[in-house]
Amino acid sequence: MSSTCPRRHSRAFPPILHRTLPLPSFFLRDSWFWIQDLEDVSLLSSRLEFFADVVRWFWIKPRIGGFDPRLLKNKKINCLLFSSTLSLVRVMSLATNSPAHSSSSDDFAAFLAVDLDSHSSDSSPDEETEGDNNAESVRIKRRKVEKLENSEEDIMHEVEEQSLEVLSKQQLCSHPGSFGNMCIICGQRLDEESGVTFGYIHKELRLNNDEINRMRNKEMKELLQRKKLILVLDLDHTLLNSTELRYLTVEEEYLRSQTDSLDDVTKGSLFLLNSVHTMTKLRPFVHSFLKEASKLFEMYIYTMGERRYAFEMAKLLDPKKEYFSSKVISRDDGTQKHQKGLDVVLGKESAVLILDDTENAWTKHKENLILMERYHFFASSCRQFGFNCKSLSELKNDESETDGALTTILKVLKQVHHMFFNEVSGDLVDRDVRQVLKTVRAEVLEGCKVVFSRVFPTKFQAENHQLWKMVEQLGGTCSTELDQSVTHVVATDAGTEKSRWALKEKKFLVHPRWIEASNYFWKRQMEENFTVEQTKVEQTKKQ
Amino acid sequence: MFFHIVLERNMQLHPRHFGRNLRENLVSKLMKDVEGTCSGRHGFVVAITGIENIGKGLIRDGTGFVTFPVKYQCVVFRPFKGEILEAVVTMVNKMGFFAEAGPVQIFVSNHLIPDDMEFQSGDVPNYTTSDGSVKIQKDSEVRLKIIGTRVDATEIFCIGTIKDDFLGVINDPSAA
Numbered sequence A: 001m002s003s004t005c006p007r008r009h010s011r012a013f014p015p016i017l018h019r020t021l022p023l024p025s026f027f028l029r030d031s032w033f034w035i036q037d038l039e040d041v042s043l044l045s046s047r048l049e050f051f052a053d054v055v056r057w058f059w060i061k062p063r064i065g066g067f068d069p070r071l072l073k074n075k076k077i078n079c080l081l082f083s084s085t086l087s088l089v090r091v092m093s094l095a096t097n098s099p100a101h102s103s104s105s106d107d108f109a110a111f112l113a114v115d116l117d118s119h120s121s122d123s124s125p126d127e128e129t130e131g132d133n134n135a136e137s138v139r140i141k142r143r144k145v146e147k148l149e150n151s152e153e154d155i156m157h158e159v160e161e162q163s164l165e166v167l168s169k170q171q172l173c174s175h176p177g178s179f180g181n182m183c184i185i186c187g188q189r190l191d192e193e194s195g196v197t198f199g200y201i202h203k204e205l206r207l208n209n210d211e212i213n214r215m216r217n218k219e220m221k222e223l224l225q226r227k228k229l230i231l232v233l234d235l236d237h238t239l240l241n242s243t244e245l246r247y248l249t250v251e252e253e254y255l256r257s258q259t260d261s262l263d264d265v266t267k268g269s270l271f272l273l274n275s276v277h278t279m280t281k282l283r284p285f286v287h288s289f290l291k292e293a294s295k296l297f298e299m300y301i302y303t304m305g306e307r308r309y310a311f312e313m314a315k316l317l318d319p320k321k322e323y324f325s326s327k328v329i330s331r332d333d334g335t336q337k338h339q340k341g342l343d344v345v346l347g348k349e350s351a352v353l354i355l356d357d358t359e360n361a362w363t364k365h366k367e368n369l370i371l372m373e374r375y376h377f378f379a380s381s382c383r384q385f386g387f388n389c390k391s392l393s394e395l396k397n398d399e400s401e402t403d404g405a406l407t408t409i410l411k412v413l414k415q416v417h418h419m420f421f422n423e424v425s426g427d428l429v430d431r432d433v434r435q436v437l438k439t440v441r442a443e444v445l446e447g448c449k450v451v452f453s454r455v456f457p458t459k460f461q462a463e464n465h466q467l468w469k470m471v472e473q474l475g476g477t478c479s480t481e482l483d484q485s486v487t488h489v490v491a492t493d494a495g496t497e498k499s500r501w502a503l504k505e506k507k508f509l510v511h512p513r514w515i516e517a518s519n520y521f522w523k524r525q526m527e528e529n530f531t532v533e534q535t536k537v538e539q540t541k542k543q
Numbered sequence B: 001m002f003f004h005i006v007l008e009r010n011m012q013l014h015p016r017h018f019g020r021n022l023r024e025n026l027v028s029k030l031m032k033d034v035e036g037t038c039s040g041r042h043g044f045v046v047a048i049t050g051i052e053n054i055g056k057g058l059i060r061d062g063t064g065f066v067t068f069p070v071k072y073q074c075v076v077f078r079p080f081k082g083e084i085l086e087a088v089v090t091m092v093n094k095m096g097f098f099a100e101a102g103p104v105q106i107f108v109s110n111h112l113i114p115d116d117m118e119f120q121s122g123d124v125p126n127y128t129t130s131d132g133s134v135k136i137q138k139d140s141e142v143r144l145k146i147i148g149t150r151v152d153a154t155e156i157f158c159i160g161t162i163k164d165d166f167l168g169v170i171n172d173p174s175a176a
């Protein structure tokens, strides 16, 4: 091993460096980093031993085994001297020929003095004029070495003082962020906690708003150059569905025997994760979806779930960490309760698209949101949202791989991406994906004029109803008056006056779900699939 | 920086451990209790290298436990501002990179990475010079300088820089 260490350094630092660099006069002050032959520990009676590089070596190469300095006692190790300013000053061998005297600090000082002398004599004429300095530095060294005799506590204290000196030079730093409450630029301890925590990267990392903006701008330029936008993905009900094991119904018990192996998750879609007491079903098409989307987008996971759960899910979706490395944001990382925000996402809002099934989580970013139809595979998930029907799992059924929600949305994403980069005019940086999304959405019900019949409560301001707004966002128009330009009447009951008018005038009479489905699928849905029945109440009234 | 120092600790031992192996039991308990822990004052205890002396035991009232004052030598590691460390990169992202040297977690912000190194996202995010000759990615070994430290009870955090002469990559995992 003694040979491996120096060789490793010499690859990065050509040997020539060790010869030509003079030792700086402050060399000892900064350079208590060395290894010595451990047989000669007694040579340096100070208990400051030279383990540094040996231990580093073991930490860097953990496969060799854990570090145990006791094992090293009989090994000969070359001595490395470091100075913090010059990094590696020189490599030398202290080993066997060192005289093993008993009183050591003198020897040590002498050794350093000799070493320095030999060094300065090697050096160029220019440096010889600095001989006095070198002598001075030897004196400093002797003093220092004497100090080594004192307790280690003193040494630690002294080093601390020196670092304070360094610090005072750096008062002008704006402290743009912190790690472990220390400024990421100057290393100063910062008392107040400010800025946004980027817990999904490291729990101790915080950045101030200015720094976040700086990063965003830099990031955006680079992303747009690579023709990429940002896509934020929700987990539950969007990419997958999970259930706690204890909520599995009797009819779902068969699933336990059908789970896929965790060895190669890309081959399966139903997983049992005992560590988080969860069974998880990936939404059909999700692997292809991620693969395709990753070509067009830089992707984040953003979930209201706990971090541990989020990481487990990320492992299922992205076992090779190709898509989401250090971009998994969980409940613990958000800045507001029950809200998802883009402040922890390093992208400009004008370049971010969001896939989520919960609109209310994104109150500030509705324009970025592509609302997903909820994926309910497990019975517990249906119950949670108040559906009494059988779940997909109980029906032994699933969403279509070729025609499901993710397939549909991928097409929309591709279209938006294409328009953003190819059809919008102006500088890339000034383009806004929210506008593009609006345009694409407004093509869905283009040319439709909709009249609602008893869909809203009587006192409700029709223009404010969610469905009314949805039709307008999808490019249709709404009206309260019946005339020949109306194309659709939306009702839950075929017996109303307007419904009967629609049938008479051969207009489409559709259920409100037609609007919702068109919204989810980004496509005007076949009206025949959303016909309206006469309710019994109405029928009895008429009789 | 590594120090070989003498520390003292009061060890409580249950009477069932008394007898011929008392000393061994004390030492092995000491190792279990102390190795791998941190203190703000001394840093991270890497290993116990020897026992200086074990004092007289004191029986604690009411319990039967006996407290022994034990003086032991150990190697401790404590990072200092200005120190040069070698560390393994654990994570690279656009904010900079994280590295570990034993128990120490180090963050090197992109401000403290040389200006000619640019962040490259992708399957293996990395910082690369424009000519592609030097690359920092996960598992790279880097030599860095510590500019800030915080030693907690269980964790040590440092701010590092590689924006200085002779700092940077010392081995490239992709080249191996």
Ligand SMILES: [Zn+2]
Binding pocket: A173, A174, A175, A176, A183, A184, A185, A186, A187, A188
């Ligand atoms: Zn600062």
